[in-house]
Amino acid sequence: MDKHLFICPCMFGLESVLAGEIKRLGGEDVVTTDGKVSFSGNTDMIARANINLRTAERVLLVLGSFTATSFTELFDKTKALPWERYIGRDNNFPVKGYSLNSKLFSIPDCQKIIKKAVVSRLSEKYRISWFEETGPLMQIQFSIFKDTATLMIDTSGYALHKRGYRKTSNAAPIKETLAAGIIDFARVRSGGSIYDPFCGSGTFLIESALRATNTAPGLMRPFQAMRWNWIDRKVWYNAKDEARDKINPNPDLICYGSDIDPEAINLTMENARAAGVEKYIKAEVLDIKDFKPKTENGIIFANPPYGERLLDIRQAERIYKTMGKVFPKDGFSKYIVSASEDFEDFYGLKANKNRKLFNGSLRCRVYMYY
């Protein structure tokens, strides 16, 4: 099978979690940089990475990387790449990307030059001058960073945090990929009691159940590369069979969710049903002031309201104080996502560890108590 190079972008702060996932999946030459992880693998890795990775935002197939400080250089080096290996006569191949700290900074110009170079290459290979582009999408993506251009094709389609179970969502859901990363920090295994007293749309509970049952997050959705004819259908069937075989159907797990908003509880259960994990999830309407764990030990995940987005800051701070009072001191590890730099003061205890993260564009920290 052919060997390829891949790049998976991820949320800042989750690079090491993603690198671990890729290594466990059998990815080779794994290299971690800010906000992304690169690795190599065979064609079957396109299917396996998309289906299995919990913290990657997408899986990009890398065509090549080179220095480009002029449009001529960008054109010539783009044209030199083996585009015909991936893009057929009928494929639709639009170009998008970004440039940072580089001489070539005009995105529309870079887009035009790259498109021209790819068309020129494919025209020579296929001996045609006009491309109808009516076939499956091959989204070309470029990044130019400090004068190094990297050219890629997106294999995922819509971003991987869209697992397919969250049909509807509340005002401020945590991204599925971020929740999965925090769940990895907490070492959720196949058993135990998990709590989320601000469960909203149920992301922490559902991602915990997927993790504990070893259910791949991508089993419920399609990927762009499924439509590419150079990838044998069997590659996808095999990857899905492999993922299904790994599911643990009977974990000793209960995920307890609560939220002050009845609509959030309906959402949680609706999403849990869509994810096929409702039997592990119990959810009830409850104000945080009345929170009391139902077990002697477990893991508590919490993503309390951010002052900036939901309640006002004062109210959010009152909630942090209440959490400090009602969360048990012993028997439980706690992973709390907050945008407040003073969270620990209100909560009343310094975390064993914290990590900077972004929830969407919001800078926050996960405070870990264990």
Ligand SMILES: C[S@@+](CC[C@H](N)C(=O)[O-])C[C@H]1O[C@@H](n2cnc3c(N)ncnc32)[C@H](O)[C@@H]1O
């Ligand atoms: C930032 S959202 C949590 C989002 C959730 N992690 C998700 O992925 O959908 C905060 C949640 O806290 C809930 N909430 C606000 N005040 C509360 C209180 N006093 N007790 C319990 N829940 C509360 C809100 O209804 C909201 O669903």
